Amino acid sequence: MAALGCRIAERLLWEYIAALGESENAHKAFVESVRTGPPAAILVMEKRLKAGAAALEEARQAFQEHSRDHGCCPEQPIVPLPSPPSSPAGPKRRKRPRR
Numbered sequence: 376m377a378a379l380g381c382r383i384a385e386r387l388l389w390e391y392i393a394a395l396g397e398s399e400n401a402h403k404a405f406v407e408s409v410r411t412g413p414p415a416a417i418l419v420m421e422k423r424l425k426a427g428a429a430a431l432e433e434a435r436q437a438f439q440e441h442s443r444d445h446g447c448c449p450e451q452p453i454v455p456l457p458s459p460p461s462s463p464a465g466p467k468r469r470k471r472p473r474r
């Protein structure tokens with residue numbers, strides 16, 4: 376059963392969900408380490424948290440790229456569009472010089 380109508384998109388989405396769970400666990404562990412210490416554990420947990428966030432971002436991008444290329448998930452269930460190509464009322468962020 377492919378809820379998204381595309382097996383690849385679904386697999387990528389599951390990978391994203393797994394990464395989401397991991398980063399959530401890492402976040403909890405991090406908060407716990409901040410609460411209970413020791414300081415060394417905080418550093419370790421922070422690294423884990425960052426790794427989890429990076430994995431999450433990677434999974435999200437993989438899904439987005441597939442969705443964009445394949446056109447199988449126009450609604451992009453996991454993220455609000457990060458940067459619409461033309462939106463005059465958008466947030467003032469110009470980190471991508473076009474050239």
Ligand SMILES: [Zn+2]
Nearest residue numbers: 381384445447
């Ligand atoms: Zn697809």
